Amino acid sequence: MRPSTRCLQSLASRSKSTSFIGLGKMGYEMAHNLFSKQFAKSPDLQFVVCDVNPDSSRSFRENFLERYPNARIKIAADPHEATAVSSTIITMLPSSPQVKSVYSDAIVPALSQLPAELVQSTLCIDSTTLDVDVARDVASAVTQRGAQMVDAPVSGGVTGAKAGALSFLVGGPQQSFDLSRPILSLMGQRIIYCGSSGSGLAAKICNNLVLGVEQIVVAEAMLLGQRLGLDPAVLATVINSSTGGCWSSSVNNPVPSALPGKSPPCERGYEGGFATALMLKDMGLATDIAVNQRSPLPLGNAAKAIYSEVIEKKPELGTKDFSSVYQYFEKQS
Numbered sequence: 001m002r003p004s005t006r007c008l009q010s011l012a013s014r015s016k017s018t019s020f021i022g023l024g025k026m027g028y029e030m031a032h033n034l035f036s037k038q039f040a041k042s043p044d045l046q047f048v049v050c051d052v053n054p055d056s057s058r059s060f061r062e063n064f065l066e067r068y069p070n071a072r073i074k075i076a077a078d079p080h081e082a083t084a085v086s087s088t089i090i091t092m093l094p095s096s097p098q099v100k101s102v103y104s105d106a107i108v109p110a111l112s113q114l115p116a117e118l119v120q121s122t123l124c125i126d127s128t129t130l131d132v133d134v135a136r137d138v139a140s141a142v143t144q145r146g147a148q149m150v151d152a153p154v155s156g157g158v159t160g161a162k163a164g165a166l167s168f169l170v171g172g173p174q175q176s177f178d179l180s181r182p183i184l185s186l187m188g189q190r191i192i193y194c195g196s197s198g199s200g201l202a203a204k205i206c207n208n209l210v211l212g213v214e215q216i217v218v219a220e221a222m223l224l225g226q227r228l229g230l231d232p233a234v235l236a237t238v239i240n241s242s243t244g245g246c247w248s249s250s251v252n253n254p255v256p257s258a259l260p261g262k263s264p265p266c267e268r269g270y271e272g273g274f275a276t277a278l279m280l281k282d283m284g285l286a287t288d289i290a291v292n293q294r295s296p297l298p299l300g301n302a303a304k305a306i307y308s309e310v311i312e313k314k315p316e317l318g319t320k321d322f323s324s325v326y327q328y329f330e331k332q333s
């Protein structure tokens with residue numbers, strides 16, 4: 001059956017519209033890059049924003065309309081509407097429960113109400129860090145309706161999101177990856193195809209497992225070295241030019257004055273980095289999936305217990321950079 005004229009019109013207008021759902025610390029900056037590079041000066045394109053907190057969508061629209069008065073920025077009342085009006089839907093939500101509910105209660109039902117031609121031209125990109133199995137279930141529900149989906153979690157934090165310099169780790173069918181790549185390139189510098197659905201998240205979780213453990217051991221070594229009388233800058237130079245060097249020691253060193261000329265979060269009271277609470281979440285994703293896979297995780301389990309203890313005993317460190325684990329150790333006898 002040939003599509004009706006009305007359907008062709010909807011197809012054309014929906015294909016010129018992109019919806020961004022979840023304008024939090026990361027999402028706002030990612031949406032900013034995407035909007036300003038592709039939509040700001042093209043009034044025939046529409047950018048749709050949606051957040052459970054209406055102030056976030058309002059503030060995005062107001063800020064950007066002031067700078068680009070001819071741009072078309074629409075606020076969707078909810079993710080259902082955001083799906084109905086756009087052929088590309090990007091989600092950046094806190095974690096598994098929110099992704100599950102936004103997709104099962106809004107995006108998938110909205111797809112079910114659309115004509116097949118519109119569903120087939122739909123691409124969903126989820127950049128949330130969440131459980132691999134939940135991501136696979138959600139992608140399966142989306143693809144069963146006839147749309148395409150990739151998981152595309154990010155590495156690079158808020159600074160990378162602001163600079164449009166994120167790394168995207170993408171999982172899904174090759175064809176869906178090819179469709180998502182030009183969109184992701186407007187928000188990131190490295191777009192890495194990791195394999196089938198859920199593989200982007202698997203890679204992200206394994207990377208953060210390494211990072212979470214490394215940050216703790218660097219804190220331990222930097223503290224022990226100082227108690228042995230070493231100057232932190234001397235110790236950091238030794239580690240960073242030797243086999244112990246890693247990102248946690250050379251970029252995110254937790255000791256003030258250990259990296260002269262650089263400004264890791266410890267130089268700003270551990271503000272502005274990757275929150276300890278988010279690291280605990282990621283360690284939990286790693287330990288849960290390791291149980292399912294019967295894969296040993298002795299250091300991952302220990303690291304998760306340490307981040308959990310930090311937040312339990314010093315709740316104020318939950319929102320600080322996870323290198324503040326050093327501050328927690330320092331205050332212990």
Ligand code: NAD
Nearest residue numbers: 022023024025026027051052053093094098128129157158
């Ligand atoms: P955030 O909590 O700041 O943002 C999440 C946004 O989603 C909020 O604006 C919230 O209002 C919105 N939201 C929640 N439920 C919703 C719903 N049902 N419908 C619409 N909007 C809803 O989180 P963030 O720091 O932006 O992180 C987002 C994701 O990126 C997380 O999975 C996190 O683990 C991952 N991540 C974060 C960082 C970082 O440095 N912050 C780095 C890498 C990856």
